[in-house]
Amino acid sequence: MKLAIASFIIIFFTITGFSFPTFAIDPKTVVTEMDELLRGDSNYMLITMEVISPQFDRSVKMESWSLGKTKSFVRILSPPKDEGMGYLKLKNNLWMYMPDVEETIKIPPSMMLEPFMGSDFTYDDIIKESSMPDDYYIDWAGLGSYSVSGYDCYALELTPKPDADVVWGKMRCWVRKSDYMPIYWEYYDEDDYLVRIMEFSEFKYIGDRTIPAKWKMENREEEGHITTIYIDKAQFNISPDESIFTQQNLEDY
Amino acid sequence: MGVFLRLAWRNLWRHRRRTIISASAIAFGLVCIIFFHAFITGFNESYIENAVRVFMGHIQIHHQGFQESMNIDDYIADPQAVLGIVSQTPHLQAYTTRIKGYGLTAIGDKSSGVLILGVVPEEEAQATFIEECMVEGKYLSADSIGTIIIGKGLADNLQVKVGDSLIIITNALDRTTGRGRYTVRGIFRTNYSELDRGAVFMNIADAQTLFAYDDKVSEIALLVDDSQNVPQAKRFLIEQLAQERLTQLEVLDWTEIAPQMQQMVEFMEIFLEILLAIIILAAFFGIFNTILMSILGRMREFGIMKAMGTRPSQIFRLIIYESSLLGLIALAVGAGLGYLVTVLANINGLDLAFFAEGFEAFGAITTIVYAKLTLDGFIFALVVVITTTVLVAIYPAIKAARIKPLEAIRYI
Numbered sequence: 001m002k003l004a005i006a007s008f009i010i011i012f013f014t015i016t017g018f019s020f021p022t023f024a025i026d027p028k029t030v031v032t033e034m035d036e037l038l039r040g041d042s043n044y045m046l047i048t049m050e051v052i053s054p055q056f057d058r059s060v061k062m063e064s065w066s067l068g069k070t071k072s073f074v075r076i077l078s079p080p081k082d083e084g085m086g087y088l089k090l091k092n093n094l095w096m097y098m099p100d101v102e103e104t105i106k107i108p109p110s111m112m113l114e115p116f117m118g119s120d121f122t123y124d125d126i127i128k129e130s131s132m133p134d135d136y137y138i139d140w141a142g143l144g145s146y147s148v149s150g151y152d153c154y155a156l157e158l159t160p161k162p163d164a165d166v167v168w169g170k171m172r173c174w175v176r177k178s179d180y181m182p183i184y185w186e187y188y189d190e191d192d193y194l195v196r197i198m199e200f201s202e203f204k205y206i207g208d209r210t211i212p213a214k215w216k217m218e219n220r221e222e223e224g225h226i227t228t229i230y231i232d233k234a235q236f237n238i239s240p241d242e243s244i245f246t247q248q249n250l251e252d253y
Numbered sequence: 254m255g256v257f258l259r260l261a262w263r264n265l266w267r268h269r270r271r272t273i274i275s276a277s278a279i280a281f282g283l284v285c286i287i288f289f290h291a292f293i294t295g296f297n298e299s300y301i302e303n304a305v306r307v308f309m310g311h312i313q314i315h316h317q318g319f320q321e322s323m324n325i326d327d328y329i330a331d332p333q334a335v336l337g338i339v340s341q342t343p344h345l346q347a348y349t350t351r352i353k354g355y356g357l358t359a360i361g362d363k364s365s366g367v368l369i370l371g372v373v374p375e376e377e378a379q380a381t382f383i384e385e386c387m388v389e390g391k392y393l394s395a396d397s398i399g400t401i402i403i404g405k406g407l408a409d410n411l412q413v414k415v416g417d418s419l420i421i422i423t424n425a426l427d428r429t430t431g432r433g434r435y436t437v438r439g440i441f442r443t444n445y446s447e448l449d450r451g452a453v454f455m456n457i458a459d460a461q462t463l464f465a466y467d468d469k470v471s472e473i474a475l476l477v478d479d480s481q482n483v484p485q486a487k488r489f490l491i492e493q494l495a496q497e498r499l500t501q502l503e504v505l506d507w508t509e510i511a512p513q514m515q516q517m518v519e520f521m522e523i524f525l526e527i528l529l530a531i532i533i534l535a536a537f538f539g540i541f542n543t544i545l546m547s548i549l550g551r552m553r554e555f556g557i558m559k560a561m562g563t564r565p566s567q568i569f570r571l572i573i574y575e576s577s578l579l580g581l582i583a584l585a586v587g588a589g590l591g592y593l594v595t596v597l598a599n600i601n602g603l604d605l606a607f608f609a610e611g612f613e614a615f616g617a618i619t620t621i622v623y624a625k626l627t628l629d630g631f632i633f634a635l636v637v638v639i640t641t642t643v644l645v646a647i648y649p650a651i652k653a654a655r656i657k658p659l660e661a662i663r664y665i
Contacts (some may be wrong), residue, residue, distance in 0.1 A: 051428055055326055059429045081429050096422075105359035105418050110366065118428025118554040 017025045029152050031173070033180035035131045038211060040236030042067045047229055051119045056223040060117055064126075069134070071245040072127050075253070082117070083182075084253040086144060089127045092165075097250045102249055113167045120196065120219040120227040122167065135164035141172050148174045148184045149201070182212060195220050206234045255568060261574035265582075268547070275543040277562030282536025282637040283587030284594060289532060290513020290630035291595045292603070293525040295623050297518050301480060304514055306382045307443050308452075310349070310474030311483045312490065313510055314339070317470060317503050320510065325354050325426050329502065338493040344482040346355060347380040349373065352460040355470040356431070358403075358453060363411050368452045369423060371460020375557030376567035380476045383454065390439030397456050397491040399447040400438035406450035408440045415439060421453065421594055425465040430570055433463055448464055455488045483507070541645035544576050548649040565654035570648035573643065584635060591634070598624035 004083040042065075061077040076085040084099035112124040117174045117253035119126075121253040132138075136158035146153045152175040169190035174183045181203060196219060200212035211234065219225035243249060265272045305311055311631055313320070314335060316327040329335055339348050351372035357364055374393040378384040383402075384392045393402060401419065413419060416437050425431030435455065442449055461467060477486045483506050490504045508515040548555075555568055602623045 053428070056428050079429070085430070098422075098430075098432050099422070101420055101432060103434060104361075105357075105422070106362045106364060107357070107359075107422050108364050108366075111357060117430055118424055128263060203373070 004029075024027050026155075026160055027140050027156055028133055030180060031136075031138045032131075032133050034173070034175050035133060037180055038182065038234050039066065039131065042238055042240055043207075044140070044233075044235045044240060045231055045236055046233035048232055049117070049119055049121075049175075050228045052224070052226045052228075053222070056118070059116065060119075065244050067240055067242075067245065069131060070115070073244050073249070074127055077094045083186070086250045086253060087123075087127050087236070088247065088250045090245060094123065095247060095250060097253070099253050104247060109137065109165065112165065119227050120217045120222075121229075124165070124215060132158065134161075136160055136167050136171065145177070146174055149199075151176045151181075151183055153177060153179075156203075179210070181210070183244060193220075206231060207236045209236060257571050258574050261571055261578055263609060264571075264575055265578055271547055272579065272582075275540075275547060276586060277541050278543050279580060279638060279642055280534070280584035280587030282532070282539055282588060282641075283584065283593040283634055285532050285536065285632040286529065286637060287588070287591030287626070287631060288595055288598070288624065289528055290525070291624040291626040292598065292622065293521060293528070294627055294630060295599070295625035297521050298480075298625055299516065299622055300521070301427055301507070301514065303382075304352070304445075304511060305476070305480070306533075307386070307445060308381055308383070308448060309507055309510055310380060311477050311480060311507055312475040312487055313505050314473040314475075314490065314494075314544050315471065315503050315505070320503065320505055323353070323355060325424060325464060325471075328376050328426070328466065328471055329473065330469055331499075332468065332470045332473065334497060335473055335494070335499060335502065336616055338490065338497065338499075339475060340348055341493070342475060342477070342486050342489055344477040344479065344486055345475060346477045346478045347376070349376040349380040349474050350457065350470045351377075351472045351474065352457055352464055352466055352469075354423055354461075354464055356421050356453075357418050358407070358411065358421050360411055360413060360419050365410055366395035366451065367407065367421070368447075369421065369460065369463070370452060370454045371457040371463070371466075372454055372459050377454070380474060384545060386441040386443045387439050388439070388442045392439055393454060393456055395456075397434055397438060398459055399433075401435040401453050401459075402439040402441055403437055403453050403457045404451070405442040406446060407453070408437070410450065413437055419453075421461060421463065425463065426469075427465040429465065430461040431465060433459070435459070480507075499507070533641070536638065537641050537645065540642055544579075544642075544646050545649045548572060548646075549654055552653065552656060552661050555656055556658045559656065559661065560658035569650045569654040571655055576646035576650075577639075578641055580639045583642070585637055587638065588635060592626070592631075595626045599626065 045064050047062050047064060049062065051058050051060070056222065058079065060079065060208065062074055063077060064072070064074045066072040070091050072089040073130065074087040076082045080129035088095045088096040088097075094112065095104050096107050097104045097125065107123065113122045115121070116123045116126045139157050141155040146155045154175055156173045158171040158176060160168065168187045170188040172186040172188070175181065176183050176184070182200045184200070185198040186194055187198070189195045196217060198216075199216045200214070201216070202212060202214040203210050204213045211231065214232045215229040217225070217227045217229070230251060314329070316329055318324070319327040336348070336350070339345070350373055354369050356367055356369045358367045359365070360599065372393070374395055374397065378392065388405060390402070393400070401421075403413075403419070408414065411419065415437055418434050422430055422432040439481055457470070475486065477483055487506050488506055494500065494502055503534065558566075558568060618642070
């Protein structure tokens with residue numbers, strides 16, 4: 001009997017050991033590390049966003065500040081038509097200031113998933129306060145190593161939590177093993193169609209860390225629509241002044 | 254034959270009061286059938302007419318796919334060329350050019366998603382009822398730049414009144430955030446909740462700035478003189494646009510623009526048939542009852558006729574003649590009365606204000622329905638009533654024809 005139990009235990013661990021070769025690391029840790037890398041506790045960024053579509057090309061320059069998981073501020077610097085427009089997000093509320101009409105309006109949650117300034121990003125993508133581990137259940141998309149753009153990557157599958165304000169049905173992320181650098185993301189809609197592809201490149205030392213300076217988002221739903229974000233400047237963990245995240249500052253341009 | 258027809262005629266007037274009551278009952282049934290037929294025909298027509306005249310037009314021309322996508326990139330690039338063709342459309346009554354797109358209207362912390370309609374104020378007033386729907390303030394005018402008119406529901410939602418200003422933002426064609434501040438010039442109420450709660454009309458010049466559209470437009474809507482001429486006008490447009498190689502455009506009629514309305518009309522037609530069946534059935538039993546009672550009450554008379562040598566077939570004929578004559582009298586009275594009532598309901602309309610709440614679901618602009626008498630409906634009602642009157646007499650006629658004289662004389 002003892003022998004039977006012992007052999008059962010041995011066989012069980014052998015089988016499970018073979019069928020579930022696990023990494024020494026938890027998938028959630030990978031995403032948390034990646035999220036931290038891109039955001040820090042707080043950050044300041046100077047960004048250029050290039051939108052390419054069959055009808056129009058345009059370039060938008062903006063500055064952004066974010067603090068913790070609840071505060072975020074964006075100011076548009078160019079083109080001249082949109083200069084001075086500002087966005088302030090506190091918890092779930094988003095305000096938008098338009099200097100030409102001298103008015104601040106509150107943007108309803110339904111609009112958070114609309115394209116931001118004609119790009120292939122949503123308002124939510126650009127002015128985001130919540131982090132990926134908050135919004136998604138995280139699991140391995142497959143085991144072993146994946147080579148993407150020549151890098152050795154983890155593959156993860158992110159499914160939105162029921163109460164998360166997320167437009168995607170699913171995400172897949174390939175993350176560089178050596179430093180949790182995002183390499184390649186896929187966004188799926190609720191019917192499991194691949195609708196967006198994000199490629200990260202030009203890994204540079206900016207601020208206090210190496211981050212991808214180029215984020216290229218390809219819209220699979222509309223042919224020829226590509227939005228690329230270039231991070232021109234970035235600072236992390238700078239503890240920005242709380243007064244940045246106020247309506248007063250929003251309207252002060 | 255002559256004798257029995259004369260006898261039948263005399264019999265009718267021998268019991269004057271009974272005849273008048275029977276004829277009235279039949280005539281009333283006829284009036285009901287004529288009237289309801291006309292009422293529902295009128296209801297359906299005014300339902301379509303309302304929707305068409307409030308905002309839709311009979312036919313709309315867009316860039317291919319715009320109706321479904323409402324994408325700002327799907328615009329009519331050369332509206333002048335299209336309008337050149339549109340203005341020659343047979344049976345054309347009016348047309349209107351529009352810029353159409355979704356946006357957000359907001360003031361302070363309150364906001365609401367809206368359909369923005371940039372219109373040429375005079376054209377729009379000719380082609381649609383919108384000007385008549387104004388309940389507060391004024392309608393747009395050619396120089397009403399920087400002002401908008403909004404629906405009552407939206408005004409209540411945002412708590413704005415005439416003279417207040419609103420911010421409108423949208424995704425413009427050049428990928429900027431189209432935005433502007435507009436003064437509310439007027440408030441309209443169409444009873445179409447999607448318009449009243451979610452539409453903003455502005456001068457087309459304002460919309461061209463807001464959407465960065467220059468001289469492009471999203472839609473050309475046409476009104477023809479009668480909805481029966483829609484297919485002809487549509488065919489003309491499709492052919493002419495193809496000839497001018499403007500094939501990237503779609504030409505849609507109202508059944509394609511609002512398929513739910515087509516379904517509604519079909520539903521109403523089924524409803525009409527059911528209602529008519531009920532009325533006919535009620536009239537049938539009413540007529541049956543009057544004729545049966547009048548014959549059963551005269552069994553003694555038929556018994557004596559038989560005792561004097563009248564053959565059963567002659568009695569049968571007599572009764573059928575009587576009820577046919579009765580039917581004809583009722584027909585003359587009922588048709589006249591039905592026609593009169595229906596014509597009155599056509600001229601004055603029926604105010605169904607007490608159903609007004611329910612009517613909003615149908616999107617009626619007013620609560621008044623104008624009955625519409627058609628020749629088909631009229632003839633149908635006449636045929637139904639005369640056939641019924643003759644048919645219901647058969648059973649009592651057989652009963653009277655078969656009666657034994659002795660029994661009949663003792664019958665009462």
